Amino acid sequence: MTDLYLGLGSNLGDRERLLHRAVEILVERIGGLKSLSAFYETEPWGFCSDHPFLNAVAVLCTEKTPEEILRITQAAERELGRRSKSVGGTYADRPIDIDLLLYGDAVVEEDFDVLGTEGRKVHLSLPHPLMHERCFVMEPLAEVAPDVVHPVLKKTFRELLASLADR
Numbered sequence: 001m002t003d004l005y006l007g008l009g010s011n012l013g014d015r016e017r018l019l020h021r022a023v024e025i026l027v028e029r030i031g032g033l034k035s036l037s038a039f040y041e042t043e044p045w046g047f048c049s050d051h052p053f054l055n056a057v058a059v060l061c062t063e064k065t066p067e068e069i070l071r072i073t074q075a076a077e078r079e080l081g082r083r084s085k086s087v088g089g090t091y092a093d094r095p096i097d098i099d100l101l102l103y104g105d106a107v108v109e110e111d112f113d114v115l116g117t118e119g120r121k122v123h124l125s126l127p128h129p130l131m132h133e134r135c136f137v138m139e140p141l142a143e144v145a146p147d148v149v150h151p152v153l154k155k156t157f158r159e160l161l162a163s164l165a166d167r
Contacts, residue, residue: 004060004069007099007137015054018080018096023058025076030069031062037140045134049093057140066103067112070124073098101128105151127152132160
């Protein structure tokens with residue numbers, strides 16, 4: 001069994017209900033819930049919007065592979081109303097966003113074919129390459145797993161959050 005860390009976000013619709021429903025779907029299809037952070041209201045990152053996000057981190061225990069998890073999370077996003085993915089660093093409002101943050105201590109760089117991606121491959125980077133730059137990820141992550149060490153940066157999530165606060 002592997003600990004899987006997922007970042008969750010929503011800034012359209014009933015944000016709290018969407019986050020709870022996302023967690024239910026993920027538990028049903030991926031594995032048992034070990035921990036769920038509080039919900040944090042944050043300003044959009046990387047784009048301007050009048051709609052703030054609710055963000056959280058869920059920790060699940062799974063036997064699924066990263067590829068299987070990617071397919072499941074993408075399908076869950078579509079089921080919960082997401083119609084398009086962010087491409088090339090262009091972000092927009094969305095009812096749900098599920099990001100794979102960490103899969104145990106695995107380091108993954110791979111492209112996958114995923115249904116619903118209009119024929120383009122989806123690139124998976126684990127650990128998530130921007131997680132340590134985003135307070136809306138690091139704050140809930142440090143809440144649920146303060147002493148877990150980032151497999152590439154070799155710092156705990158608590159230390160990474162503190163370094164963000166120092167900026």
